[in-house]
Amino acid sequence: MTEYHLKSPISPEQIRRLKIGDIIYLTGKIFTARDKAHQLILTLPAAEIPAVLKGLPLYHCGPLVKQERGKWLVLSAGPTTSRRLEMIEAEVMEKLGVSVLIGKGGMGPKTAAALKRRPGLYLAYTGGAGVLAAEQITDVLEVIWLRELGMADAVWLFDVLECGPLVVAMDAHGASLYPKERMCTTE
Amino acid sequence: MDDHDITRGIVELIRTAETTLPQDVITALKHAHTSETGIAKLQLATILANIDLAAKTHRPICQDTGIQTFFITVGTHFPYISHIQQWIHDGLTQAITTVPLRPNAVNPITRKNGDDAHPSPILYWDFNTGDTLQIHTLPKGSGSENMSALKMLDPCDGIDGITQCILDTVTTAAGRPCPPTIVGVGIGGDAPTALKLGKKSLLRPIGSRHAEKTIARLETDLITLLNDTGIGPMGLGGKTTVLDVRIEMMPCHPAGLPVGIVLQCWANRHAELLVTADGSWEVH
Numbered sequence: 503m504t505e506y507h508l509k510s511p512i513s514p515e516q517i518r519r520l521k522i523g524d525i526i527y528l529t530g531k532i533f534t535a536r537d538k539a540h541q542l543i544l545t546l547p548a549a550e551i552p553a554v555l556k557g558l559p560l561y562h563c564g565p566l567v568k569q570e571r572g573k574w575l576v577l578s579a580g581p582t583t584s585r586r587l588e589m590i591e592a593e594v595m596e597k598l599g600v601s602v603l604i605g606k607g608g609m610g611p612k613t614a615a616a617l618k619r620r621p622g623l624y625l626a627y628t629g630g631a632g633v634l635a636a637e638q639i640t641d642v643l644e645v646i647w648l649r650e651l652g653m654a655d656a657v658w659l660f661d662v663l664e665c666g667p668l669v670v671a672m673d674a675h676g677a678s679l680y681p682k683e684r685m686c687t688t689e
Numbered sequence: 690m691d692d693h694d695i696t697r698g699i700v701e702l703i704r705t706a707e708t709t710l711p712q713d714v715i716t717a718l719k720h721a722h723t724s725e726t727g728i729a730k731l732q733l734a735t736i737l738a739n740i741d742l743a744a745k746t747h748r749p750i751c752q753d754t755g756i757q758t759f760f761i762t763v764g765t766h767f768p769y770i771s772h773i774q775q776w777i778h779d780g781l782t783q784a785i786t787t788v789p790l791r792p793n794a795v796n797p798i799t800r801k802n803g804d805d806a807h808p809s810p811i812l813y814w815d816f817n818t819g820d821t822l823q824i825h826t827l828p829k830g831s832g833s834e835n836m837s838a839l840k841m842l843d844p845c846d847g848i849d850g851i852t853q854c855i856l857d858t859v860t861t862a863a864g865r866p867c868p869p870t871i872v873g874v875g876i877g878g879d880a881p882t883a884l885k886l887g888k889k890s891l892l893r894p895i896g897s898r899h900a901e902k903t904i905a906r907l908e909t910d911l912i913t914l915l916n917d918t919g920i921g922p923m924g925l926g927g928k929t930t931v932l933d934v935r936i937e938m939m940p941c942h943p944a945g946l947p948v949g950i951v952l953q954c955w956a957n958r959h960a961e962l963l964v965t966a967d968g969s970w971e972v973h
Contacts, residue, residue, distance in 0.1 A: 503727060523728060538800065566752040566791045577789070578752035580739075583832045583865050607832070607864035607924055628732050629832065629867035629923055630956045631739040632752040652802045654752075654791055667731055669925060679728070679925050680864060681918075 507664065511557050512602055517621050520670050522677045526625060527666035531643065531659060532604065534563040534579075538655040540587055540594050542647065548597070552646055554659060555598055559625075562587065562605035564654030566632070567642075574642035576660070578632030581606040584624070592616035604668060608680040614672055621674030628667070638665040690769060690968030692776065698962050698970040699780020699824075703757070704788050705972050706826045706960040707749040710740055713895040714871075714932070714957050721869060721922070721929040729927025736922075736955060750956050754790040755828030757781060757810040760889060764819030768966055773822065774812075781810055813885065822964040825892050833870065833954040836862035839884055842946040848907060851876065851948055852914070858950045859915050859931070864924015867954035871895070872915070872934045875949040877941035883949030890935035891953050899936055908934045922955075932957075 503523055508516065510530030520526070533555050535543070543551060565579035584605030587594075591613045594600065601622035603609070606629035617624060627635065641661040648656040671679045718740075722733035743750040759777060763770055784790055794809050795802040840854040855874060862870075875886025898905035911934040921927025932955065941947060964970045 503731075525731070564752060564791070566749060566754065566789070568789055578743075578749045578754075580752055582753070583835070585865055606867065626864075626923060626925060628735040628739070630751045630830075630954055631735050632750060633743040633746060633748045634735065634739040636748070636752075637742065652792060654793075655802070667735060669728055669731070671925060681920060681924070681926070 510559055514621055517601060517623055517674050520623060520673060522670050522673050522679050524670040526668040526670065527664040528668060529663050532559045532561050532662055534561045534565060534658045536562060536564045536582055536655050537586060538651045539647065539657050540590050543594055543597060544590060551598065554644065557599045559602035559604055560600045565658060567653055576636045576639045576642060579635045579639060580630055580632035581627045583607045584609050588613060608671060614676060614678065617672055617674055618676050623670055623674060624672035625668035626671040638662050692772060695776050695964060695968060695970055696779045696783065698964065698972065699776050700784050700787060701972045702824060702826050702960050702962040703780065703784040706828055706958045707754055707788050708747050709744050710750065710956060710958065715740060717895045717932045718955060725927050725929060728925050729922045729929065732922035732925060749788065750958065751830060752791060753830035753832065754793060755830045756793060758827045758829055759810055760813045760825040760827065760892065762815045762817060762823040764817055764821050766820035767822050777810060820966040824962045825959060827891060827959045830954055833866035833952045836866040836952045838950045839880055840948045841880065842948055844944065844946050846946060852911065854948055855911060855950055856914060860918055862952055863920055866952040868920055868924060869922055869929045869932045869955050871932050871953040871957050873951040873953060874934065874936045876936060877939040878947060880947055883947035884951060886937035886939065887949040887951040890937045891951065891957060892959055893935050895933045904936050904938060908936050
């Protein structure tokens with residue numbers, strides 16, 4: 503359980519050095535995307551994808567946000583269940599140049615293979631820790647597709663400070679902390 | 690009786706459930722934190738820090754403020770039965786902006802979820818012969834609800850079959866429902882009743898055992914069996930996969946054995962509103 507305090511985006515060299523069980527506190531830009539945003543990204547031509555998202559950590563999250571005097575205030579923003587995105591995540595990662603995923607509950611073999619290929623990481627944030635996560639978001643930099651997708655499904659670009667603890671739950675070497683995937687990789 | 694005042698009670702009911710956890714759940718999580726080490730301990734420490742922060746800032750514990758579910762018990766001598774549905778509707782409408790709640794009710798086919806979408810609450814009605822009204826709210830997130838299961842077993846499957854299908858449901862769900870979970874099991878009735886019994890059991894306090902000895906024993910055996918899976922907090926490994934298992938039962942058809950399994954995340958958010966015949970109310 504080595505503890506790291508890293509800047510976003512995490513470099514490929516650093517990604518390769520990290521192993522399952524390591525703990526990360528992340529500072530910098532991340533963006534949210536759930537089911538609808540994933541589906542939309544796959545249907546858009548590359549030129550229409552906001553360049554600002556490229557290469558940043560992708561956070562599986564549908565935040566609870568309110569607007570106060572024209573400014574966005576994030577009230578609660580813990581992770582959503584990552585596994586729902588298993589069928590399309592590898593393709594989205596490829597299209598956006600994303601290497602680092604943040605979520606809860608883990609991903610399946612398709613994403614595990616993409617993490618090995620890129621190289622990439624799956625970082626587990628504690629599910630339900632919504633207020634703690636919101637406290638670590640220091641700024642809402644941009645919101646994309648709010649009108650089309652609604653509050654929880656829009657893509658939110660956040661500045662985070664010491665966001666964590668994030669557990670390296672799937673690493674770039676094919677290892678996983680989740681019991682089922684662990685069995686698969688050792689067999 | 691003042692309709693606006695009781696509507697305020699509904700808002701308080703929802704706010705209490707969304708921003709605080711019942712003490713029995715906090716105590717169970719603290720106990721689990723003490724017994725775990727490493728990553729499992731870190732997950733529980735983060736959970737406890739978040740509960741504390743939510744209570745201090747009066748913000749929803751989880752961004753998934755859930756699907757609004759109400760278990761309503763009406764005394765047939767309660768004087769304002771015809772007002773109840775309106776109180777819930779108005780209270781919920783106010784709670785959306787004041788708690789606030791995330792827009793969480795979509796059309797199941799178009800998936801449309803406008804930010805002003807009116808949430809359609811799920812209401813379960815029961816009656817007794819008293820003159821009071823009791824409303825339990827159980828706002829439930831979809832991470833855990835998605836892992837619910839209905840098994841229509843054969844009578845010959847017996848207790849072993851019941852045990853196996855609960856074990857299968859929890860191991861298949863793994864880290865997805867935000868363990869450590871509370872497992873609500875309904876045995877008997879018909880298909881929808883088995884699930885309703887399982888869901889309603891989530892209102893029971895942690896550690897409360899079934900009145901029948903055999904069933905109480907099955908509950909404690911399941912707690913041990915499920916914690917031995919090693920799934921652990923958030924599925925990252927550990928000794929605490931469940932905080933509790935509750936079983937509710939009712940008679941069923943001789944040819945059937947329905948088992949409804951409802952998983953609840955560690956944040957077993959629920960609260961109770963009591964309204965008396967003179968219109969006074971209190972929230973626990």
